[in-house]
Amino acid sequence: MAVKKADRNLDINTEAKILEAARTIFHKKGYAATRTRDIAEEAGINLALLNYYFRSKEKLFDIIMLETMEGFFQSLSVVFNDTSTSLEKKVEVVTESYIDLLLAQPDIPIFLLNELRTHPSEIGEKFKMKQIIMHSVFFKQWQEATKNNKNQIPPLQFMISLMSLIMFPFVACPIIKMVGDLKQEQFNKMMVERKKLIPKWIKAIMKS
Amino acid sequence: MAVKKADRNLDINTEAKILEAARTIFHKKGYAATRTRDIAEEAGINLALLNYYFRSKEKLFDIIMLETMEGFFQSLSVVFNDTSTSLEKKVEVVTESYIDLLLAQPDIPIFLLNELRTHPSEIGEKFKMKQIIMHSVFFKQWQEATKNNKNQIPPLQFMISLMSLIMFPFVACPIIKMVGDLKQEQFNKMMVERKKLIPKWIKAIMKS
DNA sequence: AACTATTTTAATCAAACGATTAAATATTTA
């Protein structure tokens, strides 16, 4: 009896196990291609248990979706509103921290983008992304830094480009590996290289 | 009777109608979220007819997938191997033609990327993308142009960045619209702006 | 130990979905 109790405590909360399995499968396959039975199997539990804890596939998905978006935009918010760092430093920090994040969890961008495309975004509206990004310290610094350029680059255009350079390679990973005939390890090495390249390029763009 | 025949000729080939409907729905929802009944309804035909013409959902999908990839990479191949234009001109042409393509069919990049992620790529291997891109005139010109730089940018890194700047905004369209509080029309206007911005930025990067 | 509440399972339901069949209609060919 005592042993059994110890065993139970070892393999975490059942709820947590289900959530972890759901995260894995949803991130990998997306909502539509995911079967609740897959999640149950991955979690090592019965299918009925999943519905007992989370009522429905959609409710479970909403939790994962919300949690994923939060995790993804939080880092951005923190870095962008640091009043103690320069614009250039922010670019370096954002680039480095996001590439690290994506190396650890490469499925997240395409998961988010693909689900936001299909699911008309009830979820997305919960985030005050507009507030977080458009009124950030980063944005004010950018406008300050480029106000003397003849052709000032619109802040949103700049923002989009920075995020493109950081995130797109992970979204396009399968194609890049095909075109460049790379294995996962070589691909990752390239992404690490980009931590240095992207800030350089951004500086070059700002001076233009 | 003559009238009926005329009617029939008007509404194209039934096969073509089904293909067009399949293209629309698959591009919009992806394979897993698409129901064959949706395609039949969109095409204005019976469900059985779809299977009569194309045997199965998967066979129909493969046709659309192949056709979509071909269309998407062909333009690239043509521009990249034009021996009569300069490197800078090629960047301009690629940027402009691809942004035009994506303004007309904005769903294509995320459709392709998402399907390539799930479906282990039997399809992808049919394309000799490596040949097309890595041995293109464009690549040789790039290496020539940057060979005197202290830190030569690896061609594949450059290629990735160019494609990122062009394509990612369309993939991230829903988020960008949320962050910038934009309507579709305003978003499109921004993309048109980028036709001029991206070649400028690329030049700035090349000089660095 | 006895009782209650919680957790887990096996079995099953009902709807959704891809696919098939057999028959009807239209078109082409002889």
Add this chain to the structure above:
DNA sequence: TAAATATTTAATCGTTTGATTAAAATAGTT
């Protein structure tokens, strides 16, 4: 025109899938 072929439909089959139910196992409490 008659026979043969191609096109289209209504009805339905068999699986898959999300969800439920009722009962068993376990944990917690007195």
